[in-house]
Amino acid sequence: MADAQNTSQDLAPMRHSLAHIMATAVQHLWPEAKFGVGPAVENGFYYDIDLGDVTLSEDDFKRIEKEMRKVISQNQTFERSEKPIDEAIVWAEEKRQPYKAELLNDLKRAGTTAAKDLDAAELGLPSEGESAVENVSFYTNGDFTDLCRGPHVDSTGVVGAFKLMRVAGAYWRGKEGNPQMQRLYGVAFTTKEELDHYLNMLEEAKKRDHRKLGRELDLFTFSDLVGAGLPLFTPRGTVLREKLTAVAEQLRKNSGFERVFIPHITKTELYKVSGHWDKFGEELFLVDSQVTKDQFALKPMNCPHHNQVYSSSPRSYKDLPIKYFETTTVYRDERTGELGGLSRVRSITQDDSHAYAQEDQVGEVVGSLIADVNRLYGDVLGMPLKASLSFRDDSDKYLGEKSLWDKAQATIRDLAIANNLDFFEVEGEAAFYGPKIDFLASDALGRQHQVATVQLDFVQPERFQLVYVDNEGQEKRPVMIHCALLGSIERFLSVYIEHTAGWFPFWLAPEQIRILTINDTVLDYVDKITTILAGTTLMEPLKYNELRYSVDARNESLGKKIREATSMKIPVQLIVGPKDVEAKEVSVRTQEGEQKVSLENIADFLRGL
Numbered sequence: 001m002a003d004a005q006n007t008s009q010d011l012a013p014m015r016h017s018l019a020h021i022m023a024t025a026v027q028h029l030w031p032e033a034k035f036g037v038g039p040a041v042e043n044g045f046y047y048d049i050d051l052g053d054v055t056l057s058e059d060d061f062k063r064i065e066k067e068m069r070k071v072i073s074q075n076q077t078f079e080r081s082e083k084p085i086d087e088a089i090v091w092a093e094e095k096r097q098p099y100k101a102e103l104l105n106d107l108k109r110a111g112t113t114a115a116k117d118l119d120a121a122e123l124g125l126p127s128e129g130e131s132a133v134e135n136v137s138f139y140t141n142g143d144f145t146d147l148c149r150g151p152h153v154d155s156t157g158v159v160g161a162f163k164l165m166r167v168a169g170a171y172w173r174g175k176e177g178n179p180q181m182q183r184l185y186g187v188a189f190t191t192k193e194e195l196d197h198y199l200n201m202l203e204e205a206k207k208r209d210h211r212k213l214g215r216e217l218d219l220f221t222f223s224d225l226v227g228a229g230l231p232l233f234t235p236r237g238t239v240l241r242e243k244l245t246a247v248a249e250q251l252r253k254n255s256g257f258e259r260v261f262i263p264h265i266t267k268t269e270l271y272k273v274s275g276h277w278d279k280f281g282e283e284l285f286l287v288d289s290q291v292t293k294d295q296f297a298l299k300p301m302n303c304p305h306h307n308q309v310y311s312s313s314p315r316s317y318k319d320l321p322i323k324y325f326e327t328t329t330v331y332r333d334e335r336t337g338e339l340g341g342l343s344r345v346r347s348i349t350q351d352d353s354h355a356y357a358q359e360d361q362v363g364e365v366v367g368s369l370i371a372d373v374n375r376l377y378g379d380v381l382g383m384p385l386k387a388s389l390s391f392r393d394d395s396d397k398y399l400g401e402k403s404l405w406d407k408a409q410a411t412i413r414d415l416a417i418a419n420n421l422d423f424f425e426v427e428g429e430a431a432f433y434g435p436k437i438d439f440l441a442s443d444a445l446g447r448q449h450q451v452a453t454v455q456l457d458f459v460q461p462e463r464f465q466l467v468y469v470d471n472e473g474q475e476k477r478p479v480m481i482h483c484a485l486l487g488s489i490e491r492f493l494s495v496y497i498e499h500t501a502g503w504f505p506f507w508l509a510p511e512q513i514r515i516l517t518i519n520d521t522v523l524d525y526v527d528k529i530t531t532i533l534a535g536t537t538l539m540e541p542l543k544y545n546e547l548r549y550s551v552d553a554r555n556e557s558l559g560k561k562i563r564e565a566t567s568m569k570i571p572v573q574l575i576v577g578p579k580d581v582e583a584k585e586v587s588v589r590t591q592e593g594e595q596k597v598s599l600e601n602i603a604d605f606l607r608g609l
Contacts, residue, residue: 011040011160011188011189011190012040012151013040013150013151013152013153014040014153014158014159014160014188014190015040015041015044015045015188016038016039016040016045016150016151016152017078017152017153017156017159018044018045018068018159018162018186018188019038019039019040019045019046019047019186020038020078020139020141020144020146020148020152021068021071021072021141021156021159022038022045022047022064022068022164022184022186023035023038023047023049023144023146024067024068024071024141024142024143024144025064025065025067025068025070025071026047026049026051026064026184027144028067029063029064029067030051030054032051032052032096033049033050033051034049034050034051034096034097034098034099035047035048035049035050035097035099035100035146036048036049036050036099036172036173036181037103038146043187043188043189043198044162044165044185044186044187044188045185045186045188046183046184046185046186047183047184048099048170048172048181048182048183049181049182049183049184050099050179050181050182051182055182056167056182056184057167058166058167061164064164064184065162065163065164068162071141071142071156072156072157072159073157074142074156074157075155075156075157076141076142076155076156076157077141077154077155077156078139078140078141078150078152078153078154078155078156079139079140079141080137080138080139080150081137081138081139081140082135082136082137082138083135083136083138084134084135085104085107085108085133085134085135085136086108088104088136088138088147089101089104089105089108092104092147099172100147103147104136104147107133107136137149137150139152141155141156142156159188160188160189160190160191160195161188161189161190161191161192161194161195162186162187162188162189162195163186163187163188163195163199164184164185164186165185165186165187166185167182167183167184167185168182168183168185169181169182169183170182170183187199201445201446204445205445205498207501208444208445208497208498208499208501208502209341209498210341210342210343210493210494210495210497210498211340211341211342213497213498213501213502214237214341214342214497216502216567217236217502217510217568217569218234218236218237218568219233219234219236219237219240219493219497219510220232220233220234220237220342221234227346228336228339228346229334229336229339229344229345229346229347230345230346230347231342231345231347231490235510236510236511237493237510239508239510239548240493240504240508240510241349241489241493243507243508243542243545244486244489244492244493244496244508245327245351245486245489246542246545247376247380247541247542248327248351248376248485248486249325249327249351250542250543251372251375251376251485252323252325252351252353252372252485254372255323255368255369255372256321256323256368257323257324257325257353257355258323258324258325259324259325259326260306260309260324260325260326261326261328262299262302262305262306262309262326262328263299263305264298264299264328264329264331265287265296265297265298265299266296266297266299266304266305267294267295267296267297268284268286268295268296268297270304270305270308271284271297271300271304273304273463273464274303274304274307274460274463274464275399275432275433275459275460275463276300276301276304279397279432280300280332282333283300283332283333283334284297284298284300284332284333285297285298285331285332285333298330298331299330299331300330300331300332301330301350301352302326302328302330302350302352302354303352303354303457303460303480303482304460304464306324306354307354307460307461307464307466307480308464309324310322310324310356310466310478311464311465311466314469315356315467315468315469315478316468316469317358317468317469317470317471317476319468320356320357320358320361320468320478321355321356321357321358321361321364321365322355322356322357322478323353323354323355323356323365324353324354324355325351325352325353325354326352326353327349327350327351327352327489328349328350328352329347329348329349329350330347330348330349330350331346331347331348332346332348333346334346341494342490342491342493342494342497343491343494344491345488345490345491347490348488348490348491349488349489349490350484350486350487350488350489351484351485351486351487351489352482352483352484353482353483353484354480354481354482354483355480355481355483356461356466356468356478356479356480356481357478357479357481358468358470358476358478358479359479361479362411362415362456362479362481363411363414363415363418365481366415366419366454366456366481367415367418367419369454369481369483370415370419370421370437370454371419372485373385373439373452373454373485376452376485376486377439377441377451377452379541380541381441381496383441383442383443383451383499384441384442385422385439385440385441385442386422386423386424386439386440386442386448387416387421387422387423387424387437387438387439387440388423388424388425388426388429388437388438388439388440388450389409389412389413389416389423389424389425389426389435389436389437390426390429390430390431390435390436390437390438391409391412391425391426391427391428391429391430391435392405392409392427392428392430392435393427393428395428397432398430398432398433399432399433399459399463400433400434400458400459400462404458404459405434405435405458407458408434408435408456408457408458409435411456412435412436412437412456413425415437416437421437423437431455431457431482432459433455433457433459433460434455434456434457434458434459434482435455435456436453436454436455436456436482437453437454437455438450438452438453439451439452439453439454441495443495443498443499444498444499444500444501445498449495450487451486451487451492451495452483452484452485452486452487453482453483453484453487454481454482454483455481455482455483456479456480456481457479457480457481457482458477458479458480460480461477461478461479461480462477466478466480501569502569503569503571503591504569504571505571506571506572506606506609507538507540507541507542507545507609509548509569509570509571510548511548511549511550511568511570512547512548512549512570512571512572513533513547513548513549513550513570513571513572513573513574513606514549514550514551514552514565514568514570514572514573514574515529515530515549515550515551515552515573515574515576516552516558516561516562516565516573516574516575516576517551517552517553517576517577518558518575518576518577518578519577519578520553520555521578521581522576522577522578522580522581523553525576525580525581526551526553526576528599529574529576529586529599529602530549530551532599532602532603533547533549533603533606534546534547535603536603536606536607538606538607539607547606552564552565558575562575562589571590571591571609572588572589572590572606572609573588573589573590574586574587574588574589574602575587575588575589575594580596583596584598584599584600585597585598585599586598586599586602588602588605590609
């Protein structure tokens with residue numbers, strides 16, 4: 001991830017220059033175009049454009065790209081200039097660029113809320129509370145001039161390879177009620193080979209889209225009557241959830257965690273004590289009682305509840321570390337525009353755990369959790385990991401004394417080193433109550449996704465007055481350690497479905513085996529096979545995982561049965577014909593090919609998959 005971030009930063013001047021080149025081309029083709037902002041973004045660039053009654057479509061991309069290449073071929077230099085703010089406003093008005101004029105007027109009135117918008121960074125607007133600037137910068141290439149703070153490459157002729165990708169609606173400055181503009185996106189890389197590789201990866205990503213595969217493989221669905229962001233899992237999809245959860249829970253049990261159970265609603269006072277109300281109050285689903293005056297919330301996280309379990313009895317140093325875990329659903333009122341398949345939902349199932357430890361036990365507890373993460377992603381799921389040490393910045397969005405934070409962050413860093421993690425540090429990404437180790441898994445396309453997390457928390461024990469009695473009879477605060485191995489199971493499934501392209505490992509596949517008959521003369525032999533399958537269980541990675549199989553004995557051609565089983569990505573097809581009955585064997589078809597296995601060895605063969 002760090003390498004990708006550095007690459008994106010290195011290419012930002014080139015990509016930003018292409019945003020200007022694209023705007024130049026659009027202005028040549030539609031002289032009345034009015035422009036918003038045009039930043040570089042990950043893998044490319046965009047520009048917000050108002051074309052009045054003209055609606056861009058993919059049919060226009062070739063014209064725009066042709067004009068962009070003409071600008072590039074002219075090797076126009078990017079020349080920087082400055083104007084006093086009042087002259088810049090006159091320039092914007094004379095050029096009939098109302099969006100630029102609005103930004104410049106906001107810049108003149110620095111300190112307003114407008115200066116905190118995303119376009120502030122793009123245009124060099126000062127942050128809230130800063131004084132207004134006297135001059136603003138412009139960049140000119142050929143006959144196009146734009147309000148901009150840069151940086152750019154030297155000229156239009158050195159911008160690499162690009163392609164326009166899509167156009168979408170975007171409210172000016174991201175606010176509903178403002179005019180809707182057209183956001184024209186492009187991607188850009190240093191060479192055509194890199195661009196082609198990226199485009200090929202996009203095509204492969206489309207094939208692997210978990211929303212597409214979720215429909216095709218009958219894993220989950222959504223209902224307008226249930227609500228956006230609230231997925232419904234079919235029997236096949238529920239197998240995935242249950243088996244993944246079982247592995248995560250098995251690892252927790254092996255590490256000494258005990259299962260607890262908490263309700264799905266709570267009085268809002270609980271989150272006021274924890275600090276979540278002030279930080280995330282707008283994300284809570286509120287529930288009013290018809291019997292009392294109490295106000296409740298659907299729980300958005302579990303740690304405050306677990307704190308109540310801990311504090312329900314006196315605790316001694318002899319009891320610590322105390323470890324709780326459960327797999328449970330939390331609820332967050334995400335904006336509908338931010339929801340997407342299983343990647344971002346409103347009902348979030350977490351394999352959550354919390355440990356309460358003495359300070360000298362933190363290393364052992366965290367080391368055990370890191371080992372569980374490595375076991376799950378390395379050994380079981382086969383996804384390489386990196387770790388991001390997410391620390392606080394100097395803002396006031398964090399709770400607790402700075403000295404406690406310094407101590408916690410030093411501890412996290414030491415533990416990452418001691419456990420040989422491949423890590424980097426990021427400021428400003430900590431939870432509001434403490435620093436954390438965020439684990440990043442690489443998928444089959446090389447994309448990185450945040451998955452498991454281990455977090456140190458010195459704040460909540462203080463806010464909830466959690467204590468234990470030490471060996472000298474004194475009350476001490478425990479250190480709280482948060483951990484989720486899968487994180488959000490819904491989000492992890494979105495990652496893992498795309499990672500595997502729906503070809504799940506044998507132990508996890510919703511339907512592991514489909515028996516395909518050539519004709520109905522083999523049905524008695526199929527009964528013998530199913531008897532063996534019913535008595536066979538897997539031991540790794542999930543003990544006592546019973547085999548999941550079906551029989552396709554329809555009066556259809558074998559070719560059709562094979563195609564249908566393959567389209568459902570069933571990892572093992574057992575093909576049975578009269579010759580197999582005579583030889584007391586089975587034809588086993590997998591992704592690797594087809595082979596004959598004797599009936600007496602079929603159970604051992606399947607256990608080895």
